[in-house]
């Protein structure tokens with residue numbers, strides 16, 4: 001297998017010195033690391049130290065003739081499998097949220113087509129400031145993965161959230177995102193069940209095959225027009241990412257969306273409900289299926305091969321026919337997953353409709369969400385998990401946070417058999 005490559009962007013926080021330790025740990029895990037430092041970062045750590053640790057040149061200047069000629073900012077942004085910002089200052093988070101690209105680091109972040117993990121570290125007041133929280137919400141909505149900071153005593157003498165997580169925990173998170181086996185013994189010499197920060201080794205879905213569907217479907221009316229819905233795919237992608245981060249072997253069947261494939265996830269792109277059903281069939285057997293996609297209930301009964309022409313005052317009738325019910329067909333399939341989860345996007349009588357759907361579809365859980373606001377395409381979601389035993393309601397959270405919680409619940413359920 002090819003060596004996985006990380007582009008590490010170090011910014012100017014007091015915790016920048018820990019990035020050297022992070023590089024050491026990542027290299028011990030067999031990963032390759034190339035570093036970019038902001039001008040402020042070089043006030044905390046010398047490029048020489050970083051260069052010794054990465055065994056490579058350190059990049060920092062956009063208009064450096066040698067750097068730009070040898071590799072160039074676009075190539076730097078594309079050659080990695082994962083871009084990690086550690087530590088991430090409040091400043092770089094703000095610039096990223098606004099799409100500013102006024103130095104090498106921010107230009108790479110705007111130009112990259114690879115997944116990005118930001119590991120923020122800052123004073124607790126900077127962390128809690130509404131501007132920082134607003135920027136974090138924007139970045140999450142843009143698909144940036146944010147590792148929550150630790151809580152505790154800070155270098156500045158204050159106490160609260162904002163501390164950089166310990167490097168072994170960051171290394172573990174990076175390995176999980178890359179689908180790279182993390183060996184705790186290599187980072188700490190301690191038992192492989194915990195890393196030194198006390199964070200449990202979070203791969204409870206290891207060995208489990210999980211199918212996730214996401215996004216809308218597009219149903220042709222003619223070659224240029226189609227029926228669609230407002231699903232952005234973000235919640236399904238976040239669930240697939242969380243499943244992979246917890247160690248699952250994930251197949252993501254995605255309708256037409258413009259989202260980056262989460263690391264370690266096998267993605268199959270489809271357009272229509274019929275395509276999605278065929279792709280689901282092909283992906284079986286799996287241990288759990290999480291059917292998040294907003295599959296169109298209907299498609300045009302006839303979709304002519306040529307564009308329907310505007311014809312005087314004659315308005316064509318749109319005759320609809322029902323699409324296959326993918327969730328219900330999985331419930332009675334010979335390869336029915338051990339855990340089958342449907343999603344119900346509702347605009348009214350959320351629980352009532354979800355309970356009816358649970359009974360009708362024959363699945364194990366329905367995750368109901370209220371889509372009457374800006375949930376479709378938004379950054380947050382609230383879940384009601386409806387099962388035959390009752391309803392578990394979770395408050396509104398960022399889509400990646402609630403996805404992680406859902407996948408932890410799935411891991412528990414699969415472990416119980």
Ligand SMILES: Cc1cc2nc3c(=O)[nH]c(=O)nc-3n(C[C@H](O)[C@H](O)[C@H](O)COP(=O)(O)O)c2cc1C
Nearest residue numbers: 011012013014015038040041089090091092121122
């Ligand atoms: C001693 C010192 C420590 C700092 N620590 C942090 C920090 O931990 N987090 C942070 O967001 N900013 C911190 N700053 C402020 C940043 O260095 C400043 O916002 C800078 O513009 C960040 O630039 P960069 O994001 O381009 O690296 C610190 C500044 C100083 C002088």
